[in-house]
Amino acid sequence: MTEDRGELPPGLALSWGVLPAQRRGPKPALSIEQIVDTGIEFGDRDGFEAISLQRIAAHLGVTTNAMYRYVRSKEELIVLVHEKAVGLPPELPQGWRPAAIAWVDAQVKLYDDRPWLLDVPIRGAPVTPNLLRWVEAMLQALAETGLSQHDNLGCLMLLDGYARNYANLARQLGSSDNTPVQAEQVGRFLVPRLIDGNYPILTSMYTNQEYEDGLDDDLEFGLARILDGIEVLIAKQ
Structure with a gap:
């Protein structure tokens, strides 16, 4: 053609x-x-x-x-x-919440496989076939929420931004040559200074190894909070 x-x-x-x-x-x-x-x-x-x-x-x-x-x-x-x-999106499970989790997970995996995609400039809303398939798949899942199309698109943008930001942070941490926050030497240096400087919460978190560089379950935790917020929006209809 x-x-x-x-x-x-x-x-x-x-x-x-x-x-x-x-x-x-x-x-x-x-x-x-x-x-x-x-x-x-x-x-x-x-x-x-x-x-x-x-x-x-x-x-x-x-x-x-x-x-x-x-x-x-x-x-x-x-x-x-x-x-x-970018290719095509995966088949999403039934239910807007499981679908959103699968959609975000698929994006994070895509960026992990091809981190250079995070460097592609964003010059507007998606208009090409594969990118629009990703949008269409998530909008179809969100259609069951009963939210307006405007609100569903806003939810999609929130999920997309979260996936991109998480993937970008993971890439930066993965490529960093810096000493991890929880390195023993860093702990010995920081903890007494945190105590003397009146950082009681951070002192507790640091000594209990709750303050560290690794992402661990941060993807699931943050995504769950976003989805909880969408559920609140749905309930307000």
Whole structure:
């Protein structure tokens, strides 16, 4: 299918399979799918900054200028790479609350598998097929709450933001070279100073090993509090 992409945002038409009108000349040597797959390969191996028209062109044996036969800009490339790398959402269980837990867990796992997705700029609401499937799946689960569509979308944004923030924190902690808070040496240094400085709650938490770097059950705890809040909103209808 071909169509004039006109003033549409970069990547929107291509993500929906709408190809640019074919130009006269030799048959294209590459495909958009090849370019996108190579971008994902670079992201998985070297991170978000590695996804560039220049690097992909060199890998595929063409000039950078030749890439513009397929994508209009780096922004369009990133939209297409992001869209395919995200993929489709999982099948969600029945019930809005179990569905929300599964939806958030799936996002956190996706970001754990492909942490570079956290670096993709957010330039507006999702408009590409796979991203919209994630939105549609959660909105369908929330439809049973009886909340308005506006409130359901707000709940979805809250869940999405929570998943993204948790995944980003996990990535930073996982890549940190800093000494963990609960290291024995840090404890010996801090506890007497916490006592002398009048930090009684933190002193208690630290000595009981309740104050630490690890996330442990933080994902489940925070998510449960969000879902409890949504239940309160439902009850107020």
